[in-house]
Amino acid sequence: MKTQGNKLLLLMAFLSFIAGYSQIKISGKVTFKNKGVNEINVTLKNTYDGATTDAQGNFSFETSEKGDLMLTFTHPKYQDVEKSITIDHQDISVNAELKEQISEIDAVVVSAGSIEASDKKRATALLTPIDIYTTAGADGQISSALNYLPGVQKVGETEGLFIRGGTGTESKIFMDGSLINNYFSNSVPGIAGRDRFNTSLFKGNIFSSGGYSALYGQALSGALMLESVDLPDQSSYNFGISPIFLNAGFQKLSHDKSHSFGATLGYSLLSVMQKVFNFNTNFIDAPQGLNGDFNFRIKTKSGGFFKYYGMYDSDKLGVKTESLEPGYDFALVRLKGKNTYHNLSFKQKFGKYLLNAGTSYSYNKSDLNFSTETNDTESDRTKLLTDGNYINFKAVLERRINKISALRAGFELNNTDEKLNFGQVQKHYKDLISAAFVETDLGFSNALSAKIGLRAENSSFLEKSNIAPRFAMAYRLAKDWTTSFAYGLFYQNPESKYINGSADLEFQKSQHYIFQIQRSSEGRNLRFEAFYKKYDQLIKTFNITPDKEQNQRIQTALNNNGYGYAKGLELFWRDKKTFENIDYWISYSFLDSKRDFMNYPVSLKPNFASAHTLSAVAKRFIPEWKLGVNLSYTYSKGRPYYDIATKTENSNSINYIRNEGKLKDYNALNISFNYLPNLGKKDSKAFTVLVLSISNVLGSKNIYGYNFSLDGARSSSVVPPVNTFVFVGAFISLGVDRTQDAINNNL
Template sequence: MKTQGQKILFLISFFAFIIGYSQIKVSGKVTFKNKGIPEVNVTLKDTYDGATTDAQGNFSFETSEKGSRILTFIHPKYEEVEKSINVDNQEVVISVSLKEQISEIDAIVVSAGSIEASDKKRATALLSPIDIYTTAGADGQISSALTYLPGVQKVGDKEGLFIRGGTGTESKIFMDGSLINNYFSNSIPGIAGRDQFNTSLFKGNIFSSGGYSALYGQALSGALLLESVDLPDQSSYDVAISPIFLSGGFQRLSNDKTHSFGATLGYSMLNLMQKALNFNTNFIDAPQGLNSDFNFRIKTKSGGFLKYYGMYNSNKMGVKTESLEPGYDFALVRLNGENTYHNLSFRQKFGKYLLNVGGSYSYNRSDLNFSTETNDAESGKTRLLTDGNYINFKAVLERKINKISAIRGGFELNNTDEKLNFGDVNKQYNDLISSAFVETDLGFSNALSAKIGVRAENSSFLNKSNIAPRLALAYRFAKDWTSSFAYGLFYQNPESKYINGPANLDFQKSQHYIFQVQRASEGRTLRFEAFYKKYDQLIKTFNINPGKEQNQQIQTALNNDGYGYAKGLELFWRDNKKTFKNIDYWITYSFLDSKRDFLNYPVSLKPSFAAEHTLSAVVKRFIPEWKLGVNMSYTYTKGRPYYDIATQFDEGKSINYVRNEGRLKDYNALNFSFNYLPNLGKKDAKAFMVLVLSVTNVLGSKNVYGYNFSVDGSRSSAVVPPVNTFVFVGAFISFGTDKTEDAINNNL
């Protein structure tokens, strides 16, 4: 027995020796750009043999396997690699270089000149719908809220987005890719039109203050891209009540959640507030308006969307001011306006391709009546009637190349048909702008990407074409730190309101150079941007019907000899509840240096709509235990220049000159708003209410937007806001849904 036991022990020892002797060492190093990568899993395929690299990227393990084998290298941030090795009686040494794993999450995004707020990028959203509603002084309007971001000027007497030294018409607004030709309501000179589109209609936006995509054109300054909501979460009914408006609407979602439809109807009237507040403007006809809209949305079986939105608005108002002309006591202006907009879009994937097709139709009618009054007798009536029909169609086909690279291309048609009747001037303006574009997103790595595009346009009215290249680069040079550069060439037709006679005109042109540095971490964003814009071929104008009353003089395009520049620096800082509990705030500063020789300017001048220094701050505090949101905003703007430009005639030639000029007082406005969420019904009731109190320009600063001058220039009057301090009180109620928790979580 003893001998047998010794034999068994000998056999076990022998086999152990053989196994140990047959273990072969496999070692090496794993690198990326000549630097060792830690935490790489190195495994002999189909075995349990392997190791993990150390801090220098080195690994080592032993195996008893023999012959031809596969060695795998796996790390979540790098592409998986397999290497063939031959295991025999000698140590195996191997070095491997990995490639970075391209990821949609980690990849850098080109952002020079643009700010995005959408469901896709909630972490970097800078102007979501909830931001707009809770920004004091914005009145729930997208365009007003944008003035609290860098690059957008506060110009109170004109509608539009005045971006980086550009006029309000040099920026364009798009809905689901289609151009909105009448985003703002009709108005009277000196009073800015309001947004006609409900902010809650849009789930996100991309605001570009320059260097925007080749998919969009006909804007010298910037673009606002609005994306409408898809299907609602559930059916609901909404009511809004205030002293100045009453509205109601509904959204119906099908049981299978594949389609929905809805409508709203509202009426506004400023008469009551005019009696309660001390208005600067004498409204002989208080502003009033009727607004309505209808929508439907259909989700296809394969995940696509068909969406329709249509609206009809009408508004009226009348203003009476002291006349600047001798022999008249007052000047009167009355407005009757109406417009409609319809947008149909379709989005669908076909294999590796994504198709976006959309079209829109707009109709706008503005009926302005000018007159004078002396001893309560009205005379000198003149009518300015404009009608416009606009059709836009666009198709974009996109194909992804890899996770962060894509190519897209398409075409766009934009047709304009306008009529104008003003005194002795009668005109009809027709133009078809045909465009084609191609653009590619190139992701070279998670730290480097580019966007390269080109757009070509042809105008039937100008009978000319253009080609506009666009380029943008982005590079991540440190954790949370990125830099971007953008260059672009942009063209725009002369404004049709200046085309009142024959002229050999061309496209207006601007070149953008933008450099940005940004640090974005969870809850905090620091953004610095520098830009330079060069303007060429701006239109020059002259006055027709000279010698008559001022309100009968209109500017008419003469040539494209205008030029100019705009350059500046911008700073944006946002801290979203990271430093202070339940407090979200942002601060912006913009410096702008701009000069232009365009329209009727006699020489190169600082534009009357461009301020050198702009500072704004927005603070939002939500008190959960009280269900109360307290919001504050402040804006300071250095006084803008103003000019009284007159025309004199010398040997039959008209010569423009600056007759009066100066600088406006600095603009200041401090605004507050309060949002309270009371309990509505039982705890589990599907109902939601928000009570809103907002006060615009709390301190009552007497801001001035500009000056009007008499025909001879000897008298002037200030253009001021309709009211210095405005108070709004309203209740917004939803039935069928309880958004209380969403509102609390979003700091309403």
């Protein structure tokens, strides 16, 4: 009996030991928005026991652990979930509902109306500085390169960004948040001014063809926000030489890489090219210009950043054309212009707040002289002299709420002081526009986000205020597909050049509605946008003619009874992946627009708006030849033109159309070649690019419009200064090799 009892005790002890290490089954289901989720890691915390969910979100595993433990559910796209469980002698069933992990990288971004290009947005970058330099026909100018994007009209007779049925002055350009007044050089009638700023000054840009942020104002159509470069990688020296210009510059970086400074100096003269090409324009004074700039960058010990950029330029030219007025052989106009611009910005983080503050000052003087010539005798000159001082200040305080949400607010001051002297018209225009704004980015999930803003402005000249709400939202339809919607109310003062007398004026106003669908994947981008713009309170003007000999008419604001609309469809496709070493994009814009504004007697299609615009750009880099080949083509349907005159009836000035028609369709094919002789040389401390560019290589005879005599009986076409233009130049950098950067941006 004793032996039998011992055996029984031994058996009970063994069974107790086995029971202590028996396996308990833990199972359940993991869901997100009531749908099973696969690839979720399910583990007992601080153990090696666990499993991964299947396609339906189910999981199951066994464990010998006992007691109170923590069950964890993890995945990079979802927030971690922990559940407390008690393991005893029974199987356990545990379900979990996940929440999305909010990520700045994965979150959808509101992009209706906007195109961003910067180092931070490589996947969606559309116009980097290298893109601009290597776009045939852009001549290295940011504004010219934007003409190859949807929504921007090709208008050659005057400077400015003509966006979605808006005039060139209805778009504004900003540098590091501060307004750039007089971004374009001074010009004479019929010849557009050029960009004053070097493209290499900027590291990225955001181009908004509508619905832009509440941080910016005083633009009815769109905004271009430019971001200047930070500290250079290392010290360098740069040289440029061509038959048109000479320039040189340097950037000096401190040993501790905490600050830098640099300067450039350049001179341009077109007289050599006049002797080579058959110009349409008779330049009695060849266009010439002198420019210089200076910059410094300082990175503070506390992480702050100061940037300063200052520039000065002067330009001069003279043009001679056949006179449209009887009794005169030729009409002459001469220009002397001066401009200076200074921009200082500061960025600093204070705890959870980020401060961005900046100020800019610019002075611009344009001295136009009009005269006539008869039998080789020149008449007395009539002077149109304008000069203006402009000061802008803006401060923005931003507070991050989470990874993809933020709140920002600030204020802006924009002061204008202009003088004009032209015959019987003499004026001194002053205005201070003060603005306050608030804006929030709301990230509801990685698939849904919104931007809500409000801007308020007051004009001391108009003695009126406005409030402009802005709203935009974006939703991810699928992995690569997103959709965005934007709405905004936008105000802008009447242009000061039309305020030549007393008039009770209001802010001009526009409303934007934009819908976008976009597919963005590695190396490919497809965008479709539909938009509608409604204009109200546009200014109406009447013509006055201070100088009949020169056929120079100016327009004077009468009231704000103008109105209009613009609606259209746009398509953009860029592909850097399908064809090896080839980058290309295609854009198409359809525009339906009408306006009753300025001196228009009725609602008309604007003379700067084309119904159909098609652009194509292609770039091919051939490494073995060290050569880049770039092509671009632009087609736009012929724009309307009008000869609008003023007559007096019953003591009232009435505008009417004397002549009208439609221009021929615009066509231009451009080609450029970039040769990099340094390619393949190890440890090269020099970077050289040789450039050959041919604009309008087929020699299409494009027409931008018509000038009419005072009585409307005679006319002359407005054409480009030259039909086909060839540029040859060399650009050299010493101390830094940027060859690989140039190659990478073309692959």
